[in-house]
Structure formats: C-alpha cells, structure tokens
Amino acid sequence: MRIVVCVKQVPDTSEIKWTENNTMVRDGVESIMNPFDGYAVETAIRLKEKYPDVTVTIVTMGPPQAKDVLKRAIAMGANDAILLSDRKFAGSDTVATSRTLAKAIKEKIGDFDLIICGQFAIDGDTAQTGPSIAEHLGLPQITYVKEVLSCKNKKLTVNKEIEEGIQKVECSLPSLICMQKCDYEPRRPLIRGVMKSNRINIPAYGFEDLGLDTSEVGIKGSPTFVSKAFRPPVKDSGEIINTPDKKEAVEILVKKLREKQILV
Amino acid sequence: MTVDLSLYKNIWVMAEINVDNKLTGVTSELLSEAQKLVTKLDNEEVCALLITDNRDVNPFIKELSEAGADKVYVAQHDKLRNYSTDLYSKVACDAILEKKPSIVLVGATTIGRDLAPRISSRLNTGLTADCTDLDINEKSLLAATRPTFGGNLMATILCPKTRPQMATIRPNVLQATEENLSNIANVENLEVKIDSLESRTKILDFIPTASTLKCHTRIEEADIIVSGGRGLKNSEGFKLLEELATALGGSVGASRAAVDAGWRCHSEQIGQTGKTVSPKIYIACGISGAIQHLAGIGSSDTIIAINKDPDAPIFRVADYGIVGDLFEIVPALTEAIKSMKADTAAV
Structure with a gap:
C-alpha cells in the first residue's frame, strides 16, 4: 500500500515583522514544514509502523530549497520523495497548484491508495489545495481528520472533527484526507533518519516533465490573482x-x- | 479557454442547515451581505441554494427570504439527508451549470470549506478562502479580502476571467441584518440527478463534543467572552475565568497557546486557526495578543485586556486595559460584577 503525503514549505508566520513603511520583512524569516503537514507526515509514518506493507512517498511543489522539507519528512521515516520545481509554476493559486500536484502524483508516482495533506498551510491558510487535488484525481475526500483509525482491505476509517463534535467516517480507497491538528505531535528525526535523508536521491521534475499545458500552470493557470495586499488596520x-x-x-x-x- | 462572462448573473448563497435542523448564522450573514453587494450590480438578484432531503423546507424558505433572498432554489433528494462531499458537490455543480450565477458565496464552515473547493475545481473557476470582507469593484467584479500569512497581511483577490466568482466567508465577521426584510422569495425546485450515485464516504457514528467534554461549542454566539491564554498557567487557572464568565452571563474562550497546552478544548479556541467571535464584550486575560489571536477578535464591540506585561500587543487593540497580575484582578472583577448585579437586583 502506498501513501502519498503532500507537504509545503512555509515561512514561520509567527516571526513576521513589519518595517516602518508597512512592508513585511521577509528576509531572515525561517522556512519550516507547514505544521499541519507535519501531522500528515506523522500520521503516514504511524500507518507505516502499523501496516508493514506501507510505503510513504512525499511530494512538494516549490523553489529548489523546498527540498529541505522533503529531507525532513524522509528523516522522520518516509521512504522517498519527489520535488516539483519550475519558474513556470510560480504564482500558482490553489487551482493551478492542485492541478500540478495531481498531475505529478498521477504521472510520477502512479499507483497509490491514500493521499494525506495538511488541512491548512499557515501562510495561505486556504484549506483548498487538498480537496482540489482530490477533485482533479476524482477521489473521495475527508477533511478535518483528527485520527486515522484503520486503513486496510481497501477501506479507511477516521475520526473527523466538525463544529458539533467528532464524526467517525468510513471511505473507500483510494482517497484523500486532510489532517487537522492531532492529539500527537510530529516526531523529531533521529540521527539515522537524517543520515538516510542526506544519502537519498530526490528526483526533481519541472514543467516539461509533467505534460501540462502552459495555460494550466503558474499565473496563467490561476483563475484568481491578488489585486491588493495591505497591512491590517x-x-x-x-x-x-x-x-x-x-x-x-x-x-x-x-x-x-x-x-x-x-x-x- | 474563454468564458462568455455576460451569460452569468446573480449572487448565490449556499444555504447550510446544521445538525439542529436550523440554518447556520453565516447563511443569514451572507444573504444580508449579498443584498448590499447586489445594489452595486445592474439588475441582478440574490438567490439561495438549499440542498437537503425531503424534509419540510417551508420554514427555511421563510427564513431565507427574510434574511435577504429574492429567490430560493431548492434541490431535494432522500440521499441528501446528511452532508456528503460527493453528492452535494454534484447537485451544486449541476445547479450552477444550469443557472449560471456570477457569484457564489459559501460559509467558511467545516462543510463549506470541504464543499467549495470541489465545486470550484470541477468548474475550473477561482475560489477565495475564508474572506473577512466583500465588495464589488468598479469593473463589477467581486473583490474578496482575506487575512493571509497568519493574519499578518490582508489580500484582496479577484477572479476576472472565469465564472462563477466563488468565496468562502468566515462566520461572525459580516453583520446579519437585524431587521426582517419581509421579502417573499420566488421558489424554484431543481431537478436532482443523483439516483445512480452513491456517496463514497459514510458517517458511521457521531459523538457530540458537549457529551464527552465540558466544552462550550458555540462560543461564537456568546455576547460576553472571557478568554484566557498562557498567563493562566494551567487548566486550574481557568476556574477564575469560569467564575467571571458566570457572573457576567458569558462564556469562556481560549487562545491557541492554552488549547495547545491541553487546558481547554479546540472548540473554544479563538483566532486565525480557531473561531472568529464578535461579542459585545471580550475580556482577554493573560493573552499576549499574537496577530493570529487578534485576527479572531477584531469585530468585538469592546475589548478589555488584563495582562502583567504592559508591552503586550493585546493592549494595542484593547479599549480598556489593566496592567497587573490576573490572579488578583480577575477575582476582584468577579466580585465587583457580583455586587453590581446584586445592587441592580435590589433596586
């Protein structure tokens, strides 16, 4: 059984400072693995520990240095990873991002049983990329997942958090789930894992490798654009x-x- | 691929029914807002789309009309009793493709944020998440403003070339109209084409939060909120806040730090990754006021801060603040409120 985890490298938004001219200081802001994606990786690795036939593949789209979050996930215990990086992907909104990720999962990973995403990224905070990937791949989805209860015999059972309480939900595989903050924390990588992550080859794919049209990626493939950005009053x-x-x-x-x- | 934009008109609001068989508050908030937006458009209407099973929808239609709907589209089918991503997205997409609304607004609830991205991706159109402000710009486009970078930055987002223009909107940020608009909406029943479709997800069980933990699940509806953060030191510290909240007739909320520490339930968390609240009085105790927290309390009428650090950012947004030890101030405030209420009762 293969589990694919989508992760994003994000600026640590709790560290953001402003200049006197109301511009955001981006220099020196640390890049981290999106915290919700940390729960996604941890959940996948827990499933790998529970079911011996599970392999975990990590995927991210971002600049070349986004490889750091892939290495971290491998150091935590994932098997392998792929990086999607191309200037043509820059400026993607959630529609273009999810289209690119979905296409890469289909073309470069192929067979999978479960995709796990973080519920939100702390920079964009849209919570849209996961469901949109599911849509592009025609998969059922469960969002706001707190815990995976079981994942076997082509069936997945999870606890999902809604406004009024906890729902226990069952779903056929393959499917996609989005992880909320869990009751457990993502593990810290051990030295052995870090050494493995330094040795492993992480393939990088660009626009040419995915067979998408230029109108489907980046700014051109994005129905929305930011017309104005300003500091909250x-x-x-x-x-x-x-x-x-x-x-x-x-x-x-x-x-x-x-x-x-x-x-x- | 170009879309003939002139074919699309009217503002739609996705009506959501909660587990108590009531319309969610954000549904009314969106209808009120849509009525304001529609005045800036030429000859367009505000419509609600109601997706549900074969229950009696007349009370909902009445409520939707009064909140601002000029027209209600009703899509009913036995299979639509509970929310299902597969079935609801099919019904919503069919309705949108048939009727071609220009704008579709969805409450940013757990259901809305599950459903809206499926619809927008299927229709290949833009969706702006978790907005806090909506407007129609000079080109008659929806200008949707939302906090980003953890509330550090506001971004106004447009979707110029595809339709519908979609947005999810945070509950409790926009004001629902107090007055009854005494609208009488036209009702149109839509054909629902899901006979051969089965939901791939199935709800096996539901455990209401209130039954397992002593949590306030509807803190966003409270008029007075007494909220605590790291400064409370432990879950015991929150007893002081419970007492103050009881004296005031309010509810207890928490910052992310307090929830992460396991002192309070997630359903009580206020801020960017929790709930947005707009109470009459918000009392922040031992909360430093990280931007993420402030993002959730901005529309409170009066903010009162109690913190021992005079430089805490919470004081910059507070209407009133007391610098000092909350373990001394909060009990004193509780006593003062109690004696005030006793005096009032005696009169």
Whole structure:
C-alpha cells in the first residue's frame, strides 16, 4: 500500500515583522514544514509502523530549497520523495497548484491508495489545495481528520472533527484526507533518519516533465490573482488603567463600563 | 479557454442547515451581505441554494427570504439527508451549470470549506478562502479580502476571467441584518440527478463534543467572552475565568497557546486557526495578543485586556486595559460584577 503525503514549505508566520513603511520583512524569516503537514507526515509514518506493507512517498511543489522539507519528512521515516520545481509554476493559486500536484502524483508516482495533506498551510491558510487535488484525481475526500483509525482491505476509517463534535467516517480507497491538528505531535528525526535523508536521491521534475499545458500552470493557470495586499488596520489604543491598587483599577474599570452603558 | 462572462448573473448563497435542523448564522450573514453587494450590480438578484432531503423546507424558505433572498432554489433528494462531499458537490455543480450565477458565496464552515473547493475545481473557476470582507469593484467584479500569512497581511483577490466568482466567508465577521426584510422569495425546485450515485464516504457514528467534554461549542454566539491564554498557567487557572464568565452571563474562550497546552478544548479556541467571535464584550486575560489571536477578535464591540506585561500587543487593540497580575484582578472583577448585579437586583 502506498501513501502519498503532500507537504509545503512555509515561512514561520509567527516571526513576521513589519518595517516602518508597512512592508513585511521577509528576509531572515525561517522556512519550516507547514505544521499541519507535519501531522500528515506523522500520521503516514504511524500507518507505516502499523501496516508493514506501507510505503510513504512525499511530494512538494516549490523553489529548489523546498527540498529541505522533503529531507525532513524522509528523516522522520518516509521512504522517498519527489520535488516539483519550475519558474513556470510560480504564482500558482490553489487551482493551478492542485492541478500540478495531481498531475505529478498521477504521472510520477502512479499507483497509490491514500493521499494525506495538511488541512491548512499557515501562510495561505486556504484549506483548498487538498480537496482540489482530490477533485482533479476524482477521489473521495475527508477533511478535518483528527485520527486515522484503520486503513486496510481497501477501506479507511477516521475520526473527523466538525463544529458539533467528532464524526467517525468510513471511505473507500483510494482517497484523500486532510489532517487537522492531532492529539500527537510530529516526531523529531533521529540521527539515522537524517543520515538516510542526506544519502537519498530526490528526483526533481519541472514543467516539461509533467505534460501540462502552459495555460494550466503558474499565473496563467490561476483563475484568481491578488489585486491588493495591505497591512491590517491598526486600532487606536484604548485606555490603560494603571493604578497600583488593583482593586481600585477594577472599580475604575467597572465604573467606566457602566457609564458607557457597556455593562448594564 | 474563454468564458462568455455576460451569460452569468446573480449572487448565490449556499444555504447550510446544521445538525439542529436550523440554518447556520453565516447563511443569514451572507444573504444580508449579498443584498448590499447586489445594489452595486445592474439588475441582478440574490438567490439561495438549499440542498437537503425531503424534509419540510417551508420554514427555511421563510427564513431565507427574510434574511435577504429574492429567490430560493431548492434541490431535494432522500440521499441528501446528511452532508456528503460527493453528492452535494454534484447537485451544486449541476445547479450552477444550469443557472449560471456570477457569484457564489459559501460559509467558511467545516462543510463549506470541504464543499467549495470541489465545486470550484470541477468548474475550473477561482475560489477565495475564508474572506473577512466583500465588495464589488468598479469593473463589477467581486473583490474578496482575506487575512493571509497568519493574519499578518490582508489580500484582496479577484477572479476576472472565469465564472462563477466563488468565496468562502468566515462566520461572525459580516453583520446579519437585524431587521426582517419581509421579502417573499420566488421558489424554484431543481431537478436532482443523483439516483445512480452513491456517496463514497459514510458517517458511521457521531459523538457530540458537549457529551464527552465540558466544552462550550458555540462560543461564537456568546455576547460576553472571557478568554484566557498562557498567563493562566494551567487548566486550574481557568476556574477564575469560569467564575467571571458566570457572573457576567458569558462564556469562556481560549487562545491557541492554552488549547495547545491541553487546558481547554479546540472548540473554544479563538483566532486565525480557531473561531472568529464578535461579542459585545471580550475580556482577554493573560493573552499576549499574537496577530493570529487578534485576527479572531477584531469585530468585538469592546475589548478589555488584563495582562502583567504592559508591552503586550493585546493592549494595542484593547479599549480598556489593566496592567497587573490576573490572579488578583480577575477575582476582584468577579466580585465587583457580583455586587453590581446584586445592587441592580435590589433596586
């Protein structure tokens, strides 16, 4: 049984700073494996440990340095990986990205039973790439998955988190699932894994290798584009009550809230 | 491939029914918003698409009309009792291909975010995720604005060449109209072509959150939210917030740090990867105010921050703030509220 995991290299968005001219400082921001994809990789490796016939293949699309996240996934325990990298892929929205990933999975990986994606990427936060890959490949999907309960005999059972609780959902294989944050954390690679990831050959494929049309990838293949990007408006600062006696501070606060009819 | 854009008109809202057999709040919010947008378009209508089983839909049609629908398309079939990606996407795509709406708006709920990308990919059109603001620009295009880079940046996104222009919109960000629009919508029943189709996914079991854990699952509906973060130190610390919330008649929320630490349930998480809330009063206790958290509380009427660090970013968005130890301030505030309520009751 082959499991394919789609991962993305993202900037660590908790580190983003702004210049005085309201432009984002991108230099020096660390690139990491998208945290939700970490859960996807961990889930795949857990299935590999549970079912001996499982192999795990990782795929990413990005600049050449995105190979780092593939190496990390191999160091965690994945079998192999492929990189999709080409200037022609740049500027892809979720439609073009998922079309490229789906085509590469079909052409370069071929047989698979399960595709696992992270629910969101922390930079784009669209949650669209996974379902769109499933659509391009004609697969059933389960999103917001918390836990894979079993994956055998061409059937998958998972727990899915919805607003009102947990659904236990069954699905035929092949299929695609999107992982939410799990109750377990992605493992840290061991030295042996890191050494393996340094030895292994990671094939890289470009536009010419996938047999797509130029109108299907990158900016040309993207129905949407960003017409404007701006910093979220900053609110005027409010009133800080800074009396040394905190009981008094609370009294002042309650009085103000009552005067303004906020508390009645 | 070029699309004849002139064939497409009207704004559609996907109506969603929740497990309690009620329309989701975001459905009404989207209909209100669509009514505002449609005034900037020439001679177009606001339509709702209602996909469900053969239950009585009249109450839904009434509610959709009152919220702003000029027309309701109803697609009913026994197989559509529960949401299924396979079946709902087929029905929605058939309806869109037949009626050719120019804009399709979907609530960014777990169902909406599962369904919308399947529809947009199948129809080869653009979808903007998790928007917080919508407008119609000078070229009559939908301008959909959304936070990106973890809430650090806002991006306005257009879909100029394909149709429909699709967007999912965060619940609780747009205001639903308070007034009853007393619209009476036209109703059209659509032919549903799924007799030979079976859903490849099957729901085996459902465990409501409230039955397993003591969680507030509908924190987004609370008028007053007392929210805690890392500063609470442990799950015990949240007892203080429970007490304050009870005194105020509100609910307890949590930052991602508190949820990640296992002190509170994910259903109570507020922020970019949790819920967006818009209560009358939001009290942030021991929350530093990471941009991801602020993304979820921006439309609160009044924000009150309690934090020992005077430089915490939360104070920059707070209307009122008290700098100091929350373990001293929160109980004092609870007492003050209790005695205030006792005084009011005595009068």
